[in-house]
Amino acid sequence: MKMDGKIRVATDAHYKELYNNMKSSGTVGDFHELFFVCACLGYRKKKSIQVKKRDDRFWSSTITPPEWACYYAMILEQNEFDYAKVSEDKDMLAVIEGYANAGIDILIEGFLNDYLLPISNGSDPQLDPTCCKELPKQFVHFIFEQSESETWDN
Amino acid sequence: MILHKMIVENFRQFRGRQEIEFWAPSLPHHNVTVVFGENGRGKTGLFRAIMFCLFGERRLSQDGDVPREELQLVNVSALEANTGPVRTSVELEFTHMGRSYRLRRAILGMQDGKRIIEEDDEKRLFVITSDGNTLTVPTIEIDVVIDSILDRRVKDYFLFDGEKIERLTRASIEQRREISAGIRNLLNVDALETAIRAVGRVSKALERELSNSSHEELSRLLKRISDNEEEQNQLRKRLDGLADEIRLARQEIDKTDNELKKFNEIRHLLDKRKLLEQELKDQEQQADEALKEMHNLVCKASALIVSPTVITVFEHIERQKQKGEIPSEIRRDLIERILTDDKCICGRDVLKDPAAHSHILDWQKRTSDVTTQDAALNLWRYLSEVRNHFGDDADLVEKRLQQYGNIRSTIANINRSLENVSNQIGTSERQDATKLDEHRKKLQDGIITLEANARNAQTLLEQLKQEEERLRALLKEERLKVGRNDELSRRSILARDTQDALNDVHDQFTREIKQLIGQSATQFFRELLDKEGRGNLRTIVVNDDYSLQVLDRYKKPFLANISAGQRQIMSISFIAALARAASRGGQIEIPLFMDTPFGRLSFEHRQNLINHIPTFASQWILLATDTEFRRQEANLLKTSGKWGKFFILRPTHDGNTTIEEQDINSALAILRDEEDY
Numbered sequence: 001m002k003m004d005g006k007i008r009v010a011t012d013a014h015y016k017e018l019y020n021n022m023k024s025s026g027t028v029g030d031f032h033e034l035f036f037v038c039a040c041l042g043y044r045k046k047k048s049i050q051v052k053k054r055d056d057r058f059w060s061s062t063i064t065p066p067e068w069a070c071y072y073a074m075i076l077e078q079n080e081f082d083y084a085k086v087s088e089d090k091d092m093l094a095v096i097e098g099y100a101n102a103g104i105d106i107l108i109e110g111f112l113n114d115y116l117l118p119i120s121n122g123s124d125p126q127l128d129p130t131c132c133k134e135l136p137k138q139f140v141h142f143i144f145e146q147s148e149s150e151t152w153d154n
Numbered sequence: 155m156i157l158h159k160m161i162v163e164n165f166r167q168f169r170g171r172q173e174i175e176f177w178a179p180s181l182p183h184h185n186v187t188v189v190f191g192e193n194g195r196g197k198t199g200l201f202r203a204i205m206f207c208l209f210g211e212r213r214l215s216q217d218g219d220v221p222r223e224e225l226q227l228v229n230v231s232a233l234e235a236n237t238g239p240v241r242t243s244v245e246l247e248f249t250h251m252g253r254s255y256r257l258r259r260a261i262l263g264m265q266d267g268k269r270i271i272e273e274d275d276e277k278r279l280f281v282i283t284s285d286g287n288t289l290t291v292p293t294i295e296i297d298v299v300i301d302s303i304l305d306r307r308v309k310d311y312f313l314f315d316g317e318k319i320e321r322l323t324r325a326s327i328e329q330r331r332e333i334s335a336g337i338r339n340l341l342n343v344d345a346l347e348t349a350i351r352a353v354g355r356v357s358k359a360l361e362r363e364l365s366n367s368s369h370e371e372l373s374r375l376l377k378r379i380s381d382n383e384e385e386q387n388q389l390r391k392r393l394d395g396l397a398d399e400i401r402l403a404r405q406e407i408d409k410t411d412n413e414l415k416k417f418n419e420i421r422h423l424l425d426k427r428k429l430l431e432q433e434l435k436d437q438e439q440q441a442d443e444a445l446k447e448m449h450n451l452v453c454k455a456s457a458l459i460v461s462p463t464v465i466t467v468f469e470h471i472e473r474q475k476q477k478g479e480i481p482s483e484i485r486r487d488l489i490e491r492i493l494t495d496d497k498c499i500c501g502r503d504v505l506k507d508p509a510a511h512s513h514i515l516d517w518q519k520r521t522s523d524v525t526t527q528d529a530a531l532n533l534w535r536y537l538s539e540v541r542n543h544f545g546d547d548a549d550l551v552e553k554r555l556q557q558y559g560n561i562r563s564t565i566a567n568i569n570r571s572l573e574n575v576s577n578q579i580g581t582s583e584r585q586d587a588t589k590l591d592e593h594r595k596k597l598q599d600g601i602i603t604l605e606a607n608a609r610n611a612q613t614l615l616e617q618l619k620q621e622e623e624r625l626r627a628l629l630k631e632e633r634l635k636v637g638r639n640d641e642l643s644r645r646s647i648l649a650r651d652t653q654d655a656l657n658d659v660h661d662q663f664t665r666e667i668k669q670l671i672g673q674s675a676t677q678f679f680r681e682l683l684d685k686e687g688r689g690n691l692r693t694i695v696v697n698d699d700y701s702l703q704v705l706d707r708y709k710k711p712f713l714a715n716i717s718a719g720q721r722q723i724m725s726i727s728f729i730a731a732l733a734r735a736a737s738r739g740g741q742i743e744i745p746l747f748m749d750t751p752f753g754r755l756s757f758e759h760r761q762n763l764i765n766h767i768p769t770f771a772s773q774w775i776l777l778a779t780d781t782e783f784r785r786q787e788a789n790l791l792k793t794s795g796k797w798g799k800f801f802i803l804r805p806t807h808d809g810n811t812t813i814e815e816q817d818i819n820s821a822l823a824i825l826r827d828e829e830d831y
Contacts, residue, residue, distance in 0.1 A: 001526075001529035001530070001533060020617055020620050021617070024616035024620065026446060026449060027448075027449060027452075028452055029452075033449070033453055033456075036452075037452060037453075037456045040459040041459065043460060043463070044459050064453065065536055066453070066457060066539070066540045067453065068536070069533060069539075069540050070457055070540065073460065073464050073466075073467040073468075073537060074463055076467050076470075077463045077467055081467075081470055083530060087529075129609075129610040129613045129614065130606070133609065136445050136446075137444075137445055137558050139448070140448050140451045140455055140551065140554075141555055143452065143455040143456055143458075143459065144455045144458070144551050144552070144555065146459050147456075147461065147548070
């Protein structure tokens, strides 16, 4: 629990474009913010998917203390408050990467689908720049709705 | 630059030769001049005279699309009274950095039937040296000398219309460019930018050469980087083109509106439409600003998703704390030693007492090492903070979403009203009016498409920049892998590194300057704001994209919510900060020449401007009407001890204007009180 800033946090290479698009469209300020949203969604749905093709996305130094605190809380709750599970930040972030990787699927399925270019033959998801004008607002609205949703854990 | 005197001859409303003295050598510290006149008396004409004399400009930024024939400079009465050409001239006397200058610019006006023709006549600049000699500056060098004193690209920052200057706070692409250009020009970073471009060209040429003779993968990467750069250049050109097209379409709309105004029966509808469009534009800008600030809410809203987890873990650690498990009262190392030695600190053999032994084992389970305990306590503190904010964060997110929704619903209402008014205009009995209106509608639809294209191009450009960064990182790795070390490769790396280093210097310098300007603008802002504004608004920030932002006392962006008056104060603070940075922190040796300075300001704001501007600007010239410069303002200015000159613009029987100097005390007798209105 050192909030180690020297770790490379990865996402699946499949979502690289989407991460870039979300940042350049101003929907999120930086990669760690989108990663945090996805991790929260994945954890809340109790879904984790291992990252297949690791692609370094950002340095852990960009993670803010409240985000770290939430990550530690997730791992502690999941492991019945075993502090040993959060003693190594690198190991802990590897678990969080799994939640974020599942969370981005939830995000696409529940919200981003309407804003993406048509996906064919397993191509990487990309935002359609022609319909992104209101995306920052709709995105916050979606997250807020999720926080109020009663239908989790199923 | 300190303006001393201006002599106008047959210029606009000013018939014959008339002069105005902005600064009296006998009163060097009285640096404020007030020119007072009702609307239409020629205040803006004086503003125009300065612009014409210094830069040869006949059109002011506020003229928009007014036809050139309506902007003639020659005095019409003089022209009617003469059979031949009339000479129109403006002469300015000023000092700069201890040197005195006299600049004169003249044109010849002629009547050609109903048309007035104006031709450039004379342009002369004299420099008076310290020994009293007068030197004539060669004509071709005059503009260069004037630009070195006050660069024409930044003149609008110091010679401006008070009511329009608030546009600096509206963050359209055009305004961001304006601010960026202002900062760069004032700080003389042009030379550095030229060097960066030159090194960039060398680097590109070397990379091209290298890609022809390189290892396959290197060559492929270099080609991709080159294509990426080319695409970025194309996009930048496209963005410039789109900005020009939008500007031209707006000008065409203004022109169409002027044509439509000829139809009297729809004139009031046109005025109504103009107002509604302005309101729509303001609301759209507010919506854009609100959208830009949305991403600040992402993390707050996301934390709410895991709020049950945060609360559960917080409460667990809290219970551990209450039970004394964290921080533990029993040292783990001590218990481990007892268990290893099988001896208590009192010397008893613990194995012989099973109850004591099991008790110690229980303690061992409850204790943890010191590092973990400290970390758990820290986590408890962070979780406590996150948990305490849940309520406020949820309220804030809801409030911002609601505010945005309100703006959107206002926009929808305005659009409905606009459609209504446009329908009424479109169904006018005059066919030509209907046609013009259809043309106007097409132009407006065109602007919406152009703006959407500009947004998409900007997004693509950002993506390409990120891609270039990634490709360059790959190139670096590949070079290390291949281990190429020949002369060409070394030169290419050196050129690229030099370009990167220069870019770093440039970025760091502009970043620091932006920060400095932000700090300085904040200082001016706090001095100039009224009490209420000071309570709410804290900091001005110059963003990376050169847009301006103001933060409230919670350090949250607040620009979307401030009033037009506060925007004006914010713009003036930014200008003052810019000038301070340009004069390397000293007093600003540039006059602040303000037309309609107080129109939108509350009395407290006016009071603050009057008390503070004369202390940081070397000269302040105000062109004010009777509704904004009243006895109250005059009394304040007199008390400040900075007021040097007062002029009144009076109408003459033939529709012209004379400039009359008045004593400051008599000004107080002429001016009216607020209750007189």
